[in-house]
Amino acid sequence: MNPVLAVVAPLSVGFLVPLVHIFKKRHTGMSVIISAGICSVVSAVVALSGWDGVAVTMGGWTPELGISLMVDRLSGAFLLLAATGFPISLACSMESFGYSPWRFYVLFFLSWGAVNGIILTGDLFNMFVFFEIFSVAAYLMVSYPPRSWQAVEASFKYLIFGTVGAMFLLLGIAYSFMATGQLNLGILSQMMASVPPVTLSVIGGCLVVGLFVKSGTAPTHFWLPDAHSSAQTSVSALLSGVLVKVSVYALIRLSFLLFFPVMREVFSVILFLGTLSVILGHLMAFQQEDIKRLLAYSTVAQIGTILIGVGCASSFGVSAAVYHCFNHMTAKMGLFLVAGALAEDRASRDISHMSGLWAHRPLFVAAFALFAVSLAGIPPFSGFMSKWLLLLASTKEGHIVPALAIVAGTVVSSAYYLKVLRAFFSPSETPVPHRRPRPVSGRLVALLSVLCVLLAAAPFIPGASSVLFSVGDSAVDGASYRDVVLGK
Amino acid sequence: MSFNPDVLSLVMVFLAIFMTFCSSLYGGRRTLPRLVAPCAFCLCACLASIADDWLLFIVFLELSSIALVFMVGEKDRDTARYYLYTQLAGGGILLVATALGSVRGFSIPMGPVPEGVFPLFVLGLGVKAALPGLHFWLPKTHSQAPAEASALLSGYAVKMGIYGLFRIVLSSSTVLMSLGALMAIWGAVMGPFQSDAKRLLAYSTLSQLGFMVAAISTGTELGRIAALAHLISHALAKGLLFFSAGGLEKIWGTRDLALTGPTFRSHRWMFFAFLIGALSMAGLPLSPGAWSKGLIKLSLEGHDLILLALTLSGVGTSLSLCKMGYYGFLKPFYGAEKRSIPGVVPLCSGFSMALMCLAILSLGALPPFRPVGSSLSSVLPAMVGLSLFVLIPVPFRPLSRPKDVEDMVPCLGDLFSRFVSSVRKLHSGNLVAYLFTLVTVAFVVLNFLQNAMKTLRR
Amino acid sequence: MIHVSYGCAIAIFCIGLYTLITKRNLFKTVIGLSIMEGGVLLFMVASGFIPEAGPPLLPMVGGSVNPLPHTFPLTAIVIGASDVALALAYIIKIHRHYGTVDVDKIRGLRG
Structure with a gap:
């Protein structure tokens, strides 16, 4: 299937939602659900049909002039991730907001289209444009009911950081255009070898810093805990589960295509900041009283864990990182959904107030325990599998400190998740004040738990593990990318 | 896999x-x-x-x-x-x-x-x-x-x-052997000064683990067999001792040897169970402890310092077991006679202890290989320990406990929490400070890459 | 000559960064963002310059400068405008809650 459809479908839904709202108000909800299903299916089909590499260039131009869209295994994997994460978040937001806030759904589909665009595009400037569409939509979604001051302040910080990051990204793009006269990633990857080293270092530095800011790597992570904890539950789940992964995708794509052969130092930077994120994120999460803030800092740490895999600069490392992306998405989305529901029942996000919830919603708490254990990396759950692969990847390249950081992170994260679980299981004198039925959230959490368990089994299925490792190969292999994009 | x-x-x-x-x-x-x-x-x-x-x-x-x-x-x-x-x-x-x-x-x-x-x-x-x-x-x-x-x-x-x-030590390793000896000595030194019955047993465990580590690190076949034998005999004996310490806790409501009383009067069988465990641990002939300790000492022939350390640690083991037996079962330290007996040991615990005793006794009767000379060698330190306890009882009264590595853990925890709270202070909520960090990171990254590429060009 | 314009662009970018990290007024922060953006755009426009070439107009006489980099800033300007507009809207909201635009006082989310 033509990759363009994966971008066009969500974008056009985004623009159709207001029209439906104006002309057929009663059908808004139903049409949003159906179109989300369609978008998800289209993305999945695009990902699977383009598994071995498909590229189109828009408007009948040659790749040198036009904008290419291209699917290979790496982008296919991330497309699948987005196609899973977005509908889950949409279902959750439909449950909590209802059908009426059509403005929210416009933003939602815009960001979905932009995310697919970032994943599919083969053009550097186009990537920047999609990044900005997705960022602006994300700023607005964070502050979605713009009534709470926390959400507005968090959004503002996110916006300032995101824009500064975008400026660095744009500067890097401008430099690379100036140096080569090209924006197509396939051609750029060929021409990077002829760029003078100092210019190359400026390009690399600007691009990498911009993507660090966008993905919330320490020490440029300051916006992330604010934004992820102040947003509504479904948006937090989306941000942590999918949106930060997109920046990670861009980082993998750009660093391997542009700098893998010519400037390996970029990977040292990624590895170093990834390790720093792991340490800082876990230490900060350890001290949080607010459950959503705790989860947000844990996201910082998990992004760091993923970046360690990327920073190993090996196909194995990227495969492990992608696997961890999936594990983190299922577990963290589940954690945010459960935490949001329980916090709403308790009318407080303070962990010390969260007592008596085991008696109140046993299944939610059990699912929380599953996700937490998985994310902390206790065997034999999915987080352990990916962390083990990451440990292998980083030690194979001879990096011990990141491996030790991952392990220490496991200890610290088991400490803070245990703190939360202890609060959940402790008996409470006061009854839980609210109990809204949550059929949709319950099913989503069940779905995510099943996914979490299945992901843990993935490395043992021979076919699945070879698929996983081929993802890493496709990320590292710049030549095959060029072959697909340039149509050889 | x-x-x-x-x-x-x-x-x-x-x-x-x-x-x-x-x-x-x-x-x-x-x-x-x-x-x-x-x-x-x-x-x-x-x-x-x-x-x-x-x-x-x-x-x-x-x-x-x-x-x-x-x-x-x-x-x-x-x-x-x-x-x-x-x-x-x-x-x-x-x-x-x-x-x-x-x-x-x-x-x-x-x-x-x-x-x-x-x-x-x-x-x-x-x-x-x-x-x-x-x-x-x-x-x-x-x-x-x-x-x-x-x-x-x-x-x-x-x-x-x-x-x-x-599994990993297959050849002789002096470092590991001296670590084992140090462990044995450390446990034996700390053990007799504990007032908590189970802490005392824990230090004795430490000391016996030292025996095993020393035996394994000889790297010989005999050493491995000796360590395995000691592993089994120690598991049985120490399990039994912990069970009797648990019985003391159930009876007196405390593990503090200063507060336990004459258990012997009410629970005679438990004292005998304790005795079997303690004697096996100290290495009385015909017990599995003697068998395994003898094997260990045999395997360490030629390493005189290590042997000396292990023999000395036998004194400590015997001292600490004497202390537990004396203050826990025979004579109260304070006026514990006046205390009423709050609890009883349930029957199933008795069965379990009896089973352990049986296992120890049958293992003591069975061992196929019994080096007599060296099994007698562990009697001497045991007797020395006993006589030390009888002659100079004052230092071994259940009063306080000495400091150990674990007392550093709260200090380290303090340091850690101070460090993490200082990290937390960096997240001050001030946008300008955040942006300053961002810009600094950007310049550091750019500078690093530029330097790296410059050196590459040369 | 072209180096002067590159230098200018980078200088403007750095002035924007300097504004961001020194000014405590939220409006000035946003102004700093705009300045940074201006610097990058100038940089892109300047990169299309080819010495001794004419404007890219038909009919072509001799060489002409590269017109492609001039189209990027158009998109980037639109994006920048939306960012700035959104930021200003947020500042209004923040001012309603805090009653100030001083960065040091807007620290509700921390730790």
Whole structure:
């Protein structure tokens, strides 16, 4: 299937939602659900049909002039991730907001289209444009009911950081255009070898810093805990589960295509900041009283864990990182959904107030325990599998400190998740004040738990593990990318 | 990844099943959820000991520790957490070591590990087996846990670390041997000065683990057999001793030897059970302890300093057991006679202790190989310890406990929390400060890359 | 000559960064963002310059400068405008809650 459809479908839904709202108000909800299903299916089909590499260039131009869209295994994997994460978040937001806030759904589909665009595009400037569409939509979604001051302040910080990051990204793009006269990633990857080293270092530095800011790597992570904890539950789940992964995708794509052969130092930077994120994120999460803030800092740490895999600069490392992306998405989305529901029942996000919830919603708490254990990396759950692969990847390249950081992170994260679980299981004198039925959230959490368990089994299925490792190969292999994009 | 049982692992499996059975019998009638943890422990421990590669071993070791955490947590949550974190850290170090060692594939087969990662393996296994300095978790956990969990901890869980050492140490290692001797001495020195009955036993465990480490690190076949024999005899004896310490706690409501009274009057059988365990531990001839200690000393022929250290530590073991027997069963330290007897030991605990006694006695009768001369050698330090206790009783009164490595843990925790709160202060909420960090990072990254590329060009 | 314009662009970018990290007024922060953006755009436009070439108009006489980099800033300007507009809207909201636009006082989310 033509990759363009994966971008066009969500974008056009985004623009159709207001029209439906104006002309057929009663059908808004139903049409949003159906179109989300369609978008998800289209993305999945695009990902699977383009598994071995498909590229189109828009408007009948040659790749040198036009904008290419291209699917290979790496982008296919991330497309699948987005196609899973977005509908889950949409279902959750439909449950909590209802059908009426059509403005929210416009933003939602815009960001979905932009995310697919970032994943599919083969053009550097186009990537920047999609990044900005997705960022602006994300700023607005964070502050979605713009009534709470926390959400507005968090959004503002996110916006300032995101824009500064975008400026660095744009500067890097401008430099690379100036140096080569090209924006197509396939051609750029060929021409990077002829760029003078100092210019190359400026390009690399600007691009990498911009993507660090966008993905919330320490020490440029300051916006992330604010934004992820102040947003509504479904948006937090989306941000942590999918949106930060997109920046990670861009980082993998750009660093391997542009700098893998010519400037390996970029990977040292990624590895170093990834390790720093792991340490800082876990230490900060350890001290949080607010459950959503705790989860947000844990996201910082998990992004760091993923970046360690990327920073190993090996196909194995990227495969492990992608696997961890999936594990983190299922577990963290589940954690945010459960935490949001329980916090709403308790009318407080303070962990010390969260007592008596085991008696109140046993299944939610059990699912929380599953996700937490998985994310902390206790065997034999999915987080352990990916962390083990990451440990292998980083030690194979001879990096011990990141491996030790991952392990220490496991200890610290088991400490803070245990703190939360202890609060959940402790008996409470006061009854839980609210109990809204949550059929949709319950099913989503069940779905995510099943996914979490299945992901843990993935490395043992021979076919699945070879698929996983081929993802890493496709990320590292710049030549095959060029072959697909340039149509050889 | 597969399972491949050999003789060593089969011995471990039998031991695991026996110890778990005894300790659940000791715990008495239990609800279903409380039965799950011992069963899970037993299963994971068995799987760990028959695992054929290190990854599988570590995974099941961790899982068995986690099952044990639940057992410890029945009584004391804080200790359970403390135990969990130390075990996770140890397992994590082992995982990193395994990852480093596996050049190709996903794991290293069970057995000797590459030269380069050997120290890291010793470090990770050292946390599990409480090597000196890494033993900070052992006394606290052993003393605060319920008796059945302590018996499993001391009788089996720490032995998994020893089992790991069995697999990696195949040649003579002087460093490890002196570490073992140090451990034996350290436990023997600290033991007699404890006032908590289970802490005292915990230090004795430390000292006996030192025996095993020293024997393993000879690297000879005899040393390995000796260590295995001692592993079994110590597991049985220490399990029994922990059970009787648990009985003391049930009767007197405290583990403090200063407050326990003349248990002998009301629970004569328990004293005899304690005596069997203590005599086997001290190495009385015809007991499994004598057999295994004799073997260990035989295997250490030629290492005179180590032998001397082990003999000296025998004095300490005997002293601490005398102290426990005297203040716990025979004579109260304060006016404990006036205290009413609050509790009784349930029947099932008695059965369990009887089973252990039976096992010890039959093992003492059975050993196929009994070096008489060296088995007598452990009688001498035991007698010296006994006479020391009789002649100079004053220092061994149950009054206070000396400081150990674990007393540094709160200080370190303090430092850690001060550090993390200073990290937290950096997240001040000030946008300008945040942006300043961002710009600094950007310049540092650019500068680093530029320097790297400049040197590349030259 | 072209180096002067590159230098200018980078200088403007750095002035924007300097504004961001020194000014405590939220409006000035946003102004700093705009300045940074201006610097990058100038940089892009300047990169299309080819010495001694005419404007890219038909009919072509001799060489002409590269027109492609001039189209990028158009998109980037639109994006920048939406960012700035959104930021200003947020500042209004923040001012309603805090009653100030001083960065040091707007620290509700921390730790």
